[in-house]
Amino acid sequence: MVTILVTGGRGHVARAVVGGLLAAGERVRVASRSPERAMVPSGVETVRADLADPATLSAALEGVRKVFLYADARGLDGFVAAAEAAGSPDVVLLSALGADGGDHTRDPIVRMHHTAEDTLRRSALAWTFLRPGAFATNTLQWAPAIRATGTVEAPYPLAHAASVHEADIADVAVLALTEDGHRGRVHPLTGPASVTQQEQVDCLSAATGRKIVLAEIGPEEYRATLHQWGDEEMVDTLLGHLSDADNRPATVHSTYQDLMGRPGRTYAQWALDHADDFR
Numbered sequence: 001m002v003t004i005l006v007t008g009g010r011g012h013v014a015r016a017v018v019g020g021l022l023a024a025g026e027r028v029r030v031a032s033r034s035p036e037r038a039m040v041p042s043g044v045e046t047v048r049a050d051l052a053d054p055a056t057l058s059a060a061l062e063g064v065r066k067v068f069l070y071a072d073a074r075g076l077d078g079f080v081a082a083a084e085a086a087g088s089p090d091v092v093l094l095s096a097l098g099a100d101g102g103d104h105t106r107d108p109i110v111r112m113h114h115t116a117e118d119t120l121r122r123s124a125l126a127w128t129f130l131r132p133g134a135f136a137t138n139t140l141q142w143a144p145a146i147r148a149t150g151t152v153e154a155p156y157p158l159a160h161a162a163s164v165h166e167a168d169i170a171d172v173a174v175l176a177l178t179e180d181g182h183r184g185r186v187h188p189l190t191g192p193a194s195v196t197q198q199e200q201v202d203c204l205s206a207a208t209g210r211k212i213v214l215a216e217i218g219p220e221e222y223r224a225t226l227h228q229w230g231d232e233e234m235v236d237t238l239l240g241h242l243s244d245a246d247n248r249p250a251t252v253h254s255t256y257q258d259l260m261g262r263p264g265r266t267y268a269q270w271a272l273d274h275a276d277d278f279r
């Protein structure tokens with residue numbers, strides 16, 4: 001049996017990938033910057049590894065044939081060198097929608113994933129790119145306010161997203177890591193429907209059994225909340241995405257249905273799965 005390395009072990013997607021691989025009977029090694037805080041089932045091997053610190057990667061990659069990989073803002077050159085030296089395992093990269101298109105320099109999120117994809121394309125490694133759109137977990141940013149006051153303050157209540165459940169991303173990652181035929185393929189991933197922010201809040205109300213209010217505020221007032229995600233460029237980008245999505249349904253990709261033979265999980269399902277985070 002081959003060993004599959006899952007990087008970023010404490011991440012939402014990584015944890016779901018680990019769960020899926022174990023359920024499929026695979027041998028998993030979980031790499032994290034803080035493995036002692038990784039919530040892995042007992043008996044699963046963990047290793048300390050940091051994509052930004054290539055010296056930590058050789059041991060993590062020893063004997064590994066496949067890798068679930070996060071992009072890193074500081075680039076993936078160190079990872080690629082370590083992976084090539086370790087026998088060139090196949091890589092399934094957690095990338096992002098838009099990583100191939102348009103002007104890569106304007107949006108820091110797209111830029112990071114474009115660079116990660118480009119680095120892998122130029123490497124000796126076989127790769128599969130998972131390109132999810134907006135994560136349903138983005139709405140966890142509302143959780144502290146909802147728990148404290150039952151109110152979310154945000155602009156553009158009718159801004160759309162085809163939010164994707166981390167378990168759907170993980171299902172496709174597990175498929176790509178365990179089944180032949182995914183080398184060189186790109187899998188765009190969204191949830192099964194476009195939903196507005198108001199509809200998301202309504203789903204959270206239904207899931208928690210508590211009336212949650214979306215109180216509209218102006219975009220400028222929202223900036224303070226967005227600073228948790230990064231610098232001024234990142235805040236401008238996120239506000240721009242919200243404004244672009246106002247009253248505009250998001251594109252829905254059929255990849256999950258095509259690959260898994262069933263529809264992806266809805267935002268309403270995600271809200272049920274995460275209801276305790278909002279209580």
Ligand SMILES: NC(=O)c1ccc[n+]([C@@H]2O[C@H](COP(=O)([O-])OP(=O)(O)OC[C@H]3O[C@@H](n4cnc5c(N)ncnc54)[C@H](OP(=O)(O)O)[C@@H]3O)[C@@H](O)[C@H]2O)c1
Nearest residue numbers: 008009010011012013014032033034095096132133134135
């Ligand atoms: N959000 C979106 O809408 C979206 C859309 C497309 C692509 N993406 C990409 O998806 C990736 C994020 O995936 P994700 O949601 O699985 O990541 P996440 O849960 O935000 O975690 C990201 C990383 O932070 C570390 N981490 C996790 N929990 C932590 C904690 N409690 N304290 C400190 N560090 C913690 C983990 O690495 P260690 O275990 O090594 O510390 C983890 O891999 C990014 O590359 C992002 O650009 C996001």
